[in-house]
Amino acid sequence: MSNEHRPHRAVSAATLADVARAAGVSEITASRVVRGRGPISAATRAKVEAAIAAVGYVPNRLAGGLASAGSNLVGVVLPSLSNSVFPDVLSGLNGAIAGERLRTLVAVTDYDLDAERDAVAALLAWRPAALVLVGLEHRPETREMLAASGATIIELMDIEGDPVDLAVGLSHTAAGAAAARRLLARGRSRIGYVGHGAGDLRAAKRRAGLEAALKRDANLTLAGAHVVDAPSSVGAGRAALAALLEVAPELDAVVFSNDDMALGGAFHCMAAGVDVPDRLALVGFNGLELANALPKPLTTVRTARGEIGRIAGEVLCARLRGETPPKVTDVGFDVVAGGTD
Amino acid sequence: MSNEHRPHRAVSAATLADVARAAGVSEITASRVVRGRGPISAATRAKVEAAIAAVGYVPNRLAGGLASAGSNLVGVVLPSLSNSVFPDVLSGLNGAIAGERLRTLVAVTDYDLDAERDAVAALLAWRPAALVLVGLEHRPETREMLAASGATIIELMDIEGDPVDLAVGLSHTAAGAAAARRLLARGRSRIGYVGHGAGDLRAAKRRAGLEAALKRDANLTLAGAHVVDAPSSVGAGRAALAALLEVAPELDAVVFSNDDMALGGAFHCMAAGVDVPDRLALVGFNGLELANALPKPLTTVRTARGEIGRIAGEVLCARLRGETPPKVTDVGFDVVAGGTD
């Protein structure tokens, strides 16, 4: 009469031994059929496959991983899922590793390096074949764990710094500089900046690259800046540009920390009747699909996000096959000339 | 001299036995400290914790899961990551289960029910504590696997149908009907529809609800429809509305399959000089943050996406604790009166 719950376990999951018995072969032979390894005669394979279907066998990767000293999981630590950037990366990665029967185990840190450390520890407990993180800046303990794990480590998005193992990304400093040069070439000189919360280290590098290039190429400094203490969002961008123009109405261009923020800026301009680009130029960063569908497509610096994920997956597979992929892969970026500058 | 790669394993990972030896206690005692179970004296705990740090111990969840017949993983099968809807759900879920030391193992199906079946099989191999899917429609084999697994199953987003176990969502038929009633109340009568690819069953239910309510309440049928054979996107929405207005210029309102599509529609109207809402009303679905930052905020039917994830996490935790959560949780929806109707 017990109404006891056994949340963790199937009532009585079939094991490989059940399959083997049903097929009249040994466990190891059944195992080989399941994994597609080793020489198996067609007749045996058919028997085992029938047995698998008959008993409803689902392999137990916990046992398999333990026995073979490692899982087919790829740990992925992402700062956020709230704009499309990291989901795009994740999709690219998923697509590239699906063929190798690898799966992603995802953790999200909200741009918190302590949360990243904890996530790495938790993911390492699954003995992943590889671990994918974002950025090159981590807590020292994180780097130690990564190095000690012996797993393949891939750091995404950024290549300016010292990778633990492998890196796939781009130079955000250069991307910021490209935005600066673009605006200077278009004759802008009173350039402002709208940014978002401090956790995003790559956005900070872009801003630094922007300021450095303005200084170097035209001896300019930012004519105004407004940074919201919050994650990036369209609403935040809209409010931030409004606030910035309030105190610095003379600006003739604004660079945004990313496209979400820039989109908000574009919406503010539409609503407030600010003429874009004649009165004010807007430049974003990322190259989201959405920003290209605007009545005036956003001028932005496009990063190949899906591509970064895909290449990371390929680099990872190469390493797992025992090859030696390049330590750093620079996927670069494009300045997309839209209608807002 | 061998340059052999051991991709899967740390050079020599410390085990619980190493910790126990270093701490001068038995393995099981070390295990209890690691897991925070059972009565442990403060002195012993301190010794073991020091040993853990000294040897750099990282627990092996593969072994732990095998020994205790179940993992602390929650398998999550999502149709897509390409608009913010499912990332939002996932964030909510992650937040709600983090406290219980559960982790999500994510698979993406691209709205393909066969891919969903394969994903379920793959996730089940990890003996997850629970499995979270989207929608109530699955292949028969999928349902069988789910039922046979004995795990807690939660189906998200939809509540119209027969849940395998637990469901958290809303009535999309009712949401579609709400959009219809909203437009009728605003005096619209020549109502069109812009939709996206066939895999999205919930979008189809919304359309059905829309059409049924138009018929029932005003004896109207759709005055035009354009459905793109592609995933939803802002660009697709923009192109689709342009195409629809080409063949049905007399429309005075358009309902979109979701906010991404509607945003594209809004952009088309801005670009083509279609006066919204005087000449044409636009209604979306989802209530994305972004759509609310438009110069004219989008009128839409908001679903509590993060909330659905959060509640799913709570329902799940309740079940794992042995409680009996409600079989179906209706989170409802809100009609958000924006400026586009």
Place this chain on the structure above:
DNA sequence: TGCATCAATGACAGCGCTGTCATATGGCGT
């Protein structure tokens, strides 16, 4: 004082699978 109770710790087996090595079988060249 004696006995139940509780806190703290340990011994042992086994979770389900796979790596390693061994074995059986048949074809083939000489």
Place this chain on the structure above:
DNA sequence: ACGCCATATGACAGCGCTGTCATTGATGCA
């Protein structure tokens, strides 16, 4: 006829951990 190799299969141990039950003192209470 003989060894040799490739193919097909199996026996066995053990991966690292935890559930179960046992053990040891210390404590409470009549």
